[in-house]
Amino acid sequence: MSAAGLVSVAPICEEGMTFLRPQSPEHSQEHILIYVAMSGSMVPMRVLESDSIESVKLRIQNCKGIFTRNQKLVCGGRELARSNSLVRDYDVSNGNVLHLVLRLSDLQFITVRTCCGKDFTFHVEKNRDVGYIKRQIAKKRNLELIEDQEVLLNGEPIEDQRLINDLSKNNTDAVIHLFVQKSTKIRATPVGKNFELSIVAPKPDDIIESDVERGSEYGGNSESDHNLYSPRKPPDRNTLLEPVILNPKIVLPPEISGLINSTMNGLDNGNYPIRSSEGTGGAYFMLDKSGTKYLSVFKPMDEEPMAVNNPRGLPLSEDGEGLKKGTRVGEGAVRECAVYLLDHPKSGRRSFSGEAKGFAGVPPTVYVSCLHEGFNHAGGVSVKSGSLQMFMENNGSCEDMGPGAFPVEEVHKIAVLDIRMANADRHAGNILVSKGEDGQTVLIPIDHGYCLPYSFEDCTFDWLYWPQARKPFSTETIEYIMSMDAEEDIALLKFYGWDPPIECSRVLRISTMLLKKGVEKGLTPFAIGNMMCRETVKKESVIEEIVQEAEDSVLPCSSEAAFLDCVSSIMDHRLEEII
Numbered sequence: 001m002s003a004a005g006l007v008s009v010a011p012i013c014e015e016g017m018t019f020l021r022p023q024s025p026e027h028s029q030e031h032i033l034i035y036v037a038m039s040g041s042m043v044p045m046r047v048l049e050s051d052s053i054e055s056v057k058l059r060i061q062n063c064k065g066i067f068t069r070n071q072k073l074v075c076g077g078r079e080l081a082r083s084n085s086l087v088r089d090y091d092v093s094n095g096n097v098l099h100l101v102l103r104l105s106d107l108q109f110i111t112v113r114t115c116c117g118k119d120f121t122f123h124v125e126k127n128r129d130v131g132y133i134k135r136q137i138a139k140k141r142n143l144e145l146i147e148d149q150e151v152l153l154n155g156e157p158i159e160d161q162r163l164i165n166d167l168s169k170n171n172t173d174a175v176i177h178l179f180v181q182k183s184t185k186i187r188a189t190p191v192g193k194n195f196e197l198s199i200v201a202p203k204p205d206d207i208i209e210s211d212v213e214r215g216s217e218y219g220g221n222s223e224s225d226h227n228l229y230s231p232r233k234p235p236d237r238n239t240l241l242e243p244v245i246l247n248p249k250i251v252l253p254p255e256i257s258g259l260i261n262s263t264m265n266g267l268d269n270g271n272y273p274i275r276s277s278e279g280t281g282g283a284y285f286m287l288d289k290s291g292t293k294y295l296s297v298f299k300p301m302d303e304e305p306m307a308v309n310n311p312r313g314l315p316l317s318e319d320g321e322g323l324k325k326g327t328r329v330g331e332g333a334v335r336e337c338a339v340y341l342l343d344h345p346k347s348g349r350r351s352f353s354g355e356a357k358g359f360a361g362v363p364p365t366v367y368v369s370c371l372h373e374g375f376n377h378a379g380g381v382s383v384k385s386g387s388l389q390m391f392m393e394n395n396g397s398c399e400d401m402g403p404g405a406f407p408v409e410e411v412h413k414i415a416v417l418d419i420r421m422a423n424a425d426r427h428a429g430n431i432l433v434s435k436g437e438d439g440q441t442v443l444i445p446i447d448h449g450y451c452l453p454y455s456f457e458d459c460t461f462d463w464l465y466w467p468q469a470r471k472p473f474s475t476e477t478i479e480y481i482m483s484m485d486a487e488e489d490i491a492l493l494k495f496y497g498w499d500p501p502i503e504c505s506r507v508l509r510i511s512t513m514l515l516k517k518g519v520e521k522g523l524t525p526f527a528i529g530n531m532m533c534r535e536t537v538k539k540e541s542v543i544e545e546i547v548q549e550a551e552d553s554v555l556p557c558s559s560e561a562a563f564l565d566c567v568s569s570i571m572d573h574r575l576e577e578i579i
């Protein structure tokens, strides 16, 4: 895309431009002028074709204060995902526009200090309000009435309705101060010559319950509803949420039907979907009836990156290809659902067991139709279809912490899923971190819209570089892997109404084959995963070479089975070389 005709053009940073001014005639040949499109403006920037993507991001960080990890750059419809690759590797050339998508966390760390100096730290969603924080403190202390808590920021009282996002905008390191007025009853009982004092405070749970009751009694418009994200209004008849069921033989498991019903109740009660500030597509947090809890995440297909109603300002795809090579715009939602279905439980295949939790723990996901004015509608409000996934409580993503603390089995379960699904988007931000009942760290894989691609070109697995990936699979995991069957997987997807394109089925068959053969040879997740990922943008991966060699070897009219036989024997040969 050319930069001609742009409205506002301002140099990104004179300092940076001086820094990158060509030092030699050799450099001057590579020197190009590109434009960074961000928040409605277009900023020119001089770079060298030999600059790494990371250094371009660093320039943006230095000049605009946006951390490199929060930046996603898109050029010519492709995400410049590999930070160590060069500008020229992505064919970025003079006059090109780089679209900057910010990846801002929905979570925020805040510290609340009481007047006696006790600190409470919270990892809260930015859309929460001060009232929510007060209730959390009340719960932790099991003592204070929320009305008795006074909260100050920079010495000024702050109301319950103020959002954490607003408070933290100009006060990233701010501490919120909490004062508690003891309006609780004090009872004195004589004990010998002394009095024993006991402080009686109502239980915080009671307070919350009565608040909610009052809210519903008055149609949800009571003043006491300060805990809500948005003002309630009477049930809106212009809302709809229902599963898209293509095969009448399908019976939805209770987890899924419950998720749909409770999400619908939230919409009916006037709770608006809240758009996530993370991600390149439209992802909406759906609230429960009381408006205090996230239940699910809805991702409409027409808001996917480069789709017609994308809310992040990404341009429309020119040829229908998605942000990753080998993917198509608007096909993400169906893949989100397919990956949930194919994440078979340990106890048996998904179709035969009622167990909701799969081996890798992909959150329950279903394809739905949903109508709500709160989504991004360009030409009038209309029904959207997309994936609805259970919201999983978490303490952030793997991007927020080093991998050292992740249990080996947790990393391996994600590796098995990604290898089978040939995931083209497994960055650390797409693995949520949570705690299990036993206090153990649990990893939750999300965002599977770029799984089961048409080709292996953009497979990326961030876990490849984590130490756990070099540890051997456990016996239990090996048993699980050996029970996988790509043909049955494809049959299951068809049963649910999705007949995968031949190329995607082929990818699933080949990646399952590689995983099983690799495990038979005693390979680690790293060794297998490494065969599926390109070392650099331009250098084909081992799996791509295998596929190419097989394509060159078989006759054009050969059956798919003959082609796969050929892949199998070439793969055996390549695996022998690796060992």
Ligand SMILES: Nc1ncnc2c1ncn2[C@@H]1O[C@H](COP(=O)(O)OP(=O)(O)OP(=O)(O)O)[C@@H](O)[C@H]1O
Pocket (backbone or CB within 6 Å): 106, 276, 278, 279, 280, 281, 282, 283, 297, 363, 389, 390, 391, 392, 393, 394, 425, 429, 430, 432, 446, 447, 448, 449
């Ligand atoms: N099931 C879930 N439970 C909890 N939070 C979730 C869930 N799914 C998504 N999120 C949150 O919503 C954010 C956006 O979702 P997601 O990453 O799936 O969107 P996306 O637009 O596809 O992102 P990307 O640009 O990484 O492809 C995530 O970063 C995460 O914080």
